[in-house]
Amino acid sequence: MxxxxxxxxxxxxxxxxxxxxxxxxxxxxxxxxxxxxxxxxxxxxxxxxxxxxxxxxxxxxxxxxxxxxxxxxxxxxxxxxxxxxxxxxxxxxxxxxxxxxxxxxxxxxxxxxxxxxxxxxxxxxxxxxxxxxxxxxxxxxxxxxxxxxxxxxxxxxxxxxxxxxxxxxxxxxxxxxxxxxxxxxxxxxxxxxxxxxxxxxxxxxxxxxxxxxxxxxxxxxxxxxxxxxxxxxxxxxxxxxxxxxxxxxxxxxxxxxxxxxxxxxxxxxxxxxxxxxxxAEWPARMQRLSCGPLVDIAARHGCELWLDGGHNPAGGQAIAATLAELPRKPTHLVCGMLNTKDIAGYLRPLSGQAQSLLAVSIPGEANTLPAETTRDVAASVGFDAGIADDVASAVAELSAAYPGARLLICGSLYLAGTVLRENG
Structure with a gap:
């Protein structure tokens, strides 16, 4: 330290x-x-x-x-x-x-x-x-x-x-x-x-x-x-x-x-x-990750790994618009959010651009939304939603289930920070 x-x-x-x-x-x-x-x-x-x-x-x-x-x-x-x-x-x-x-x-x-x-x-x-x-x-x-x-x-x-x-x-x-x-x-x-x-x-x-x-x-x-x-x-x-x-x-x-x-x-x-x-350089804004252990997990099944820290309804709309501009590819989310946010408002625009979602709790964050709550809200706005113990488990599960897909870790700058620290 x-x-x-x-x-x-x-x-x-x-x-x-x-x-x-x-x-x-x-x-x-x-x-x-x-x-x-x-x-x-x-x-x-x-x-x-x-x-x-x-x-x-x-x-x-x-x-x-x-x-x-x-x-x-x-x-x-x-x-x-x-x-x-x-x-x-x-x-x-x-x-x-x-x-x-x-x-x-x-x-x-x-x-x-x-x-x-x-x-x-x-x-x-x-x-x-x-x-x-x-x-x-x-x-x-x-x-x-x-x-x-x-x-x-x-x-x-x-x-x-x-x-x-x-x-x-x-x-x-x-x-x-x-x-x-x-x-x-x-x-x-x-x-x-x-x-x-x-x-x-x-x-x-x-x-x-x-x-x-x-x-x-x-x-x-x-x-x-x-x-x-x-x-x-x-x-x-x-x-x-x-x-x-x-x-x-x-x-x-x-x-x-x-x-x-x-x-x-x-x-x-x-x-x-x-x-x-x-x-300009600004990490965790629709950033495609290019190296690190999480990228290695995704790459075993030919998956791309992306990261975004947007966390409010306008942020969800921006991510959805960005995904719509990228080359068409099945997209699946790993999502963790804070309990102070409008979760449904954030996720609703993304439901038209991504097929499924695995929810995680944000490690070390007192105000994290429980993964179960994120999953339930995601399901209510149209996602095929589940939970995972952590980001690495979610990436492993989604990449194995959907080879060649685009995986996006999203929902919070705090989650994005955890990913950047742990992914080197």
Whole structure:
């Protein structure tokens, strides 16, 4: 175990709740640390329900293609916590992370603070102490009261598609959730808005108007669309023809459009747009696994093995649309989900693209949905569904039963992280 892992495990007990949306504790800790959030390289702050990670990865690819050094803060991590904090392009080294966490733990002095608040402060401290040209800051949950929403003067804010998720924290309706996401908008800072449902867009535009925020919205100031084997992006500066994004799925064309609009807002052009579309890397988003023990199990019977971390109804729709674009092949799912999610809403779109499902519980995750519950919900939306003890058993069973098939492990980023760790 890394030293940082021991510190992270220890600080988990500093607040009785995993999630407690408030900025009071965050501002207190940051003030004690000398307010590092006020000394960051120019910040691009990204909120939204779906597509945040993919959009961040594309913006990063575009900026780095121009020789820019880019800090990146994302969550959750998949295999290792260090993935959350990239310093000028590289994962934070273990010694730097453990030193900063030790410093923050000492300054905090045992006072209540959530895990995400403390680790966000660690990201700010690391970013403030290392030179870079830009900081890409991904919201953890919501926006208005998220721990990242302490940057007073971002260079740009970005809102990716808003849909129903985390209703216990953000509200029951699309308008309520959009209002929370729109909480990242800052007076005078331009905002790029991805394609939205009308109810969400109306709320975002109303807040932008009250703050005097210049808005660049999909369908108004810019457009992105598939064209032949590629895609096009158009704004007031002209039209760019490009290949399809290297991240798979039709939804990635919208994410690419959001990333390109963001790059244009920062003053970049066609070369950076092309890099955003062709060079982005983002694991567990319709990722075909190419090596490791699970791949070896699947390959014994000629099966492909894929991985996706989408977990809400919009994520299920995106996966279904991606599967529809891939070469036709029988598809079977290995699925594990958290008990906070809309399981039926997630699985329903997939029932038209996959023939069967084996449910698993997510190992080591307190909020896992029992495999039996996932199986029952899957059966209720039309799947031939069963359960398996673990992912390896499920892959072995499905590959033996359906030689040459496509197997997709899905349902949760936490499950995806387990797979990436255990599959090497």
């Amino acid at each position: 890394d030293h940082s892992d021991a510190i992270l495990k220890r600080v988990m007990g500093l607040h009785p709740k995993m999630i407690d949306l408030s900025l009071d504790r965050m501002f207190r800790l940051l003030d004690d640390l000398g307010n590092p959030q006020d000394s960051l390289p120019p910040v691009v702050h990204i909120a939204g329900t779906n597509g945040k990670g993919s959009t961040v990865s594309m913006i990063r690819a575009g900026l780095e293609s121009a020789g820019k050094r880019v800090h990146v803060y994302t969550s959750p991590h998949l295999a290792r916590f260090h993935e959350r904090i990239r310093l000028a392009g590289n994962l934070i080294p273990e010694d730097a992370l453990s030193n900063i966490l030790t410093e923050i733990e000492t300054v905090n002095a045992g006072r209540p603070i959530t895990f995400f608040e403390l680790t966000t402060a660690a990201g700010f401290l690391a970013f403030a102490r290392h030179p870079a040209d830009y900081t890409l800051l991904e919201v953890g949950l919501g926006g208005r009261l998220d721990a990242t929403n302490v940057v007073a003067d971002p260079a740009l804010t970005v809102i990716t598609p808003v849909s129903i998720d985390h209703t216990q924290y953000l509200g029951e309706t699309l308008a309520e959730i959009a209002a929370e996401k729109a909480g990242i908008l800052k007076r005078g800072a331009p905002a790029v808005i991805a394609r939205q449902h009308e109810a969400a867009l109306s709320v975002i535009e109303d807040r932008a108007a009250r703050l005097g925020v210049p808005v660049m919205a999909c369908g108004q100031q810019w457009h992105s669309a598939p064209e032949g084997d590629g895609m096009v992006f158009q704004d007031e500066n002209g039209l760019i023809d490009m290949p399809r994004p290297n991240l798979r799925g039709p939804h990635q064309i919208d994410n690419a459009g959001t990333a390109i609009a963001s790059l244009r807002a920062l003053g970049f052009g066609a070369p950076e747009a092309l890099a955003a579309v062709t060079r």
